[in-house]
Amino acid sequence: MSDEPNHPRTPWRDHWAALPAMAPAGAVTRTPDRTVRRIAPSPLEPGATRDPYRTYRVLREEFPLTRDPLLGAWVLSRYADVASALTDARFTHGHRPGDPPCAQTHTDVDEAELRAVAERTAFVLAHRIADRPQADLVADFCHWLPAGTVAAAVGVPYRDMMRLVRGRAASALAGQCTGQIAVREKALAGFLAAVLTDPDQVAALRDAPAGLVARAWTESLRRDPPVQIVMRRTRGEVRTSAGVLPAGAQVALLIGAAGRDPDRFREPDRFDPLRADPGQLTYGTGLCPAVELAALEAEYALRALFQAMPRLRLADGFRPEWTGVITRAPRSLLVRPAG
Template sequence: MTRLNLFAPEVRENPYPFYAALRRESPVCQVDPNGMWVVTRYDDIVAAFKNTQVFSSAGLRVASEPPYLRRDNPLSRSLLLADPPRHGQLRSLINRAFTAATVASLEPQMRSTAAQLVDQLVQRRAADFLSDLALRAQVSVLARLIGFDSALERHFKRWTTDLVSVGAVSPEDHARLDEVRRTIDEMEQYMLGLLASRRRKMENDLVSELLRSRTDDDGTTDQDLVALLFLLLVAGLETAIALMTQMVLILAQRPTWMDRLRAEPALIPRFIDEVLRFEPPVHATMRLTLAETELGGTRLPAHAVVALLIGSGLRDETKFQEADRFNPERRDQANLAFGHGAHFCLGVFLAKTQARVMLEELLRRCHRVALGADRLEWNVFLNTRCPMALPIEVVPASSPATRESPVVQGIW
């Protein structure tokens, strides 16, 4: 039997029929690239998330810091690649600084930025939603949240792209490896300088809160804080951009939902939750088995690289009725889109708030959103699945009444 290649163009374009076949026939099996193992059923994915003693995050540090990189990568020291108890220590530090109240305080800026970007879209009638709206909106809020110099915003996408591609760079591609090393040097130097600056003068930003939150006995170092800032930038940018892009793609494919959401704004949170289920921004997350184990009736060897296919688990027909149908009114809302258990993503409230604000501003100003291309090109990162670009065309709202923001009763 030929092994499925997760990077094959037809799989990237529409992986869900392939995932369904795996769930039926080989729910835990080996695939390409490199013969990694995949877990495709919802309950098995949850079981792996819970079993941190066997399914290790820390064991995968080599993927973000391969020997041929020839330097350390602060992202490999972040809580993303940490197991308990170290994960809990790092998580506690960021939890004290990054709260729901912090995100709520950013909403006015989010709305102002989204309104400006959508106004520009309406004037032009066409744009690449990913680069012209989603990227610019999230870069703006992350710069304000974390405390980065706004002049660096144009570098953020390059920084994140270089970091997430480390494991995919060939050891023979010396030019690309040099680019990645320069990016890590540039980021690390900037963030160490930012910490020093905030020690001299605290500001109203996350870097200052991280410094205030440290205690004498928590064992954290400046390198730990730099690792957290690397993670916040990479995860905060990639996840929110993918969520907003998939949201607008779904609106373009299902245009009547724009009318429905304008008429029933209370459905907006559930609409976004269904986007997260139907097209999760984090499509897979990686683990390394520390010992031989059994999962889903299959024996996994020790030191096996395992991809928990969240995108498959969220289409599991044993967990969700009509799993392949986009239905914001569904009652089975169990969601793995932001992880599970100890590794549940701390940026969930930020990403959902940004998506909600962008959606509300689109509903105010646009009657319809349509695709501006016959076919989309998809990225080739294992962890995320998102179009490389999303060209759209819009029909402006026809009545001044539609420019009033929908009032949402409650948030998430």
């Protein structure tokens, strides 16, 4: 069959091959018969990193199945399609919870010990910055907590943790799952930024039970996931809500677009831990120690920061800005520990 998918909802599909190869993504162009046609925008086009959600919106509504030459892949952006592809065996995958390496790591992890280590590390780091007039939670807290938790769990001295517990060394020490540090850093930074940006959330979560903190964490991963795009390849033809993907096709799953799909979530741009339609994309059917550890770090991070700094707030005039295309998080999070 042709590698052009069946795309009944997008009238421009028949003209894709006729469009100029170098036309900027998202632009308007004309076919030889002078008919105006639009080109699907790309998450990789210049400027998209500042607000990828605008691009995601256009893709969901007008180009839910399209070929992106910059990504070199077909693109899926609707929640239903992305959620299905993440667990569908017809798509190849990298890491997926429940796979043998992940399952093996999970059997080696003592959850009670991991919880105690995450709590202790968070409180130590929070008290280190409590007396400062200003601090950057990304550099001074989020950058250290995931590495410090792994270091403490495997018995690496505190002074050596950043030298040993990163990259390949982390995986060797703590297993393939819990050794992945960078994504947990970004997820934690995004979570704290979402909470601290809204004074109402600060008040609600300051002494909140673990269940409410967990809902806030899940909501953060939905609205601003640290991993925005994941790549897969089809093993055979796959039908989606917008058409058919050919066998052997490289496919980009837009996690960031799926999490803000209005067909799945009401007011999807709002950060609302109490929303009536909660949800989080899952990458598999099994348990993943990295996912569990990240949730523990988020819970104890919030508790430690509020306990050490009861009047914690954002620095005057500061608003966090998320950056990145494939992975995305605030680069800095300036706060006044004493309020």
